Amino acid sequence: MIPALLLLLAAAPLLAQPAEPSLLVEAGWLAAHLRDPGLVILHVGTQRGYDDAHIPGARLVTLADLSVTGTAGLRLELPPVPALEAALRKLGVGDSGRVIVYPGAETTVQSATRVWFTLDYLGLGSRSALLNGGLAAWKAAGGQTSQQAPPEAMGDVTVQAAPQRLVDADWLNAKLKDPKVQVLDARLPEFHSGANAGGMPRGGHIPGARNVPFSSLLDADGKLQPWETLQGAFQPAEGKVTAVYCHIGQQATLLYFVGRYLGVDIRLYDGSFQEWSRRTELPVEPAAQ
Numbered sequence: 001m002i003p004a005l006l007l008l009l010a011a012a013p014l015l016a017q018p019a020e021p022s023l024l025v026e027a028g029w030l031a032a033h034l035r036d037p038g039l040v041i042l043h044v045g046t047q048r049g050y051d052d053a054h055i056p057g058a059r060l061v062t063l064a065d066l067s068v069t070g071t072a073g074l075r076l077e078l079p080p081v082p083a084l085e086a087a088l089r090k091l092g093v094g095d096s097g098r099v100i101v102y103p104g105a106e107t108t109v110q111s112a113t114r115v116w117f118t119l120d121y122l123g124l125g126s127r128s129a130l131l132n133g134g135l136a137a138w139k140a141a142g143g144q145t146s147q148q149a150p151p152e153a154m155g156d157v158t159v160q161a162a163p164q165r166l167v168d169a170d171w172l173n174a175k176l177k178d179p180k181v182q183v184l185d186a187r188l189p190e191f192h193s194g195a196n197a198g199g200m201p202r203g204g205h206i207p208g209a210r211n212v213p214f215s216s217l218l219d220a221d222g223k224l225q226p227w228e229t230l231q232g233a234f235q236p237a238e239g240k241v242t243a244v245y246c247h248i249g250q251q252a253t254l255l256y257f258v259g260r261y262l263g264v265d266i267r268l269y270d271g272s273f274q275e276w277s278r279r280t281e282l283p284v285e286p287a288a289q
Contacts, residue, residue: 214251244267
């Protein structure tokens with residue numbers, strides 16, 4: 001996948017730097033700012049992993065804390081905004097200070113970006129960041145870990161949802177032939193092709209969607225690929241709206257995060273293929289594509 005990205009990159013104009021560099025922080029930055037007033041660190045993972053080791057002062061957040069299964073049976077859907085606001089307050093998030101999100105395991109980067117997406121949807125993206133490489137990078141940089149949870153502290157955050165961060169199935173279906181919209185499928189190639197239906201009612205992909213597997217944006221250490229390489233995954237993006245999807249709206253949030261980092265006009269189709277594949281009136285391109 002990476003060679004293909006590089007070919008696209010070679011034909012595309014390069015930005016001098018990421019459009020939103022503050023959305024990504026390194027372990028050294030966090031070590032220097034660990035005691036900043038108002039800083040909230042969110043460890044995304046399981047209770048067991050959190051109890052075993054976490055960055056000092058970090059609070060545990062699971063995907064279940066910030067999602068629901070909808071009335072139509074769709075998993076990992078956004079709860080009502082008041083419920084999300086209450087969850088963030090319980091995590092100590094306030095109306096000032098930064099929020100740093102990190103994956104507790106190397107295989108859960110997409111869980112951390114799902115949490116970051118939720119913060120962005122709630123209007124907090126500009127002061128929320130992803131720790132590049134997560135807990136593994138923190139340890140590799142010599143950072144100490146803790147097994148002690150910080151004292152409970154209620155935050156005073158007030159959120160304002162940004163529905164423009166989302167698209168739904170009807171919007172996407174109406175835009176499939178719109179040259180100003182590109183659709184990216186974040187699933188692995190076997191699911192995009194339809195060779196593996198992934199437990200969905202129909203295999204394949206949304207017509208016209210280009211496959212950019214979420215894992216292709218990460219290096220062997222679970223860090224983001226160099227930003228110059230990342231640009232190739234989204235080209236051509238200038239003047240376009242980029243809509244991303246996956247199985248249930250989790251893996252695609254890595255593409256969403258990278259798109260925001262690069263300054264792409266990007267939206268998440270939260271229902272993703274779990275919704276699209278079950279709605280038989282919506283077209284699916286078969287495995288031959």
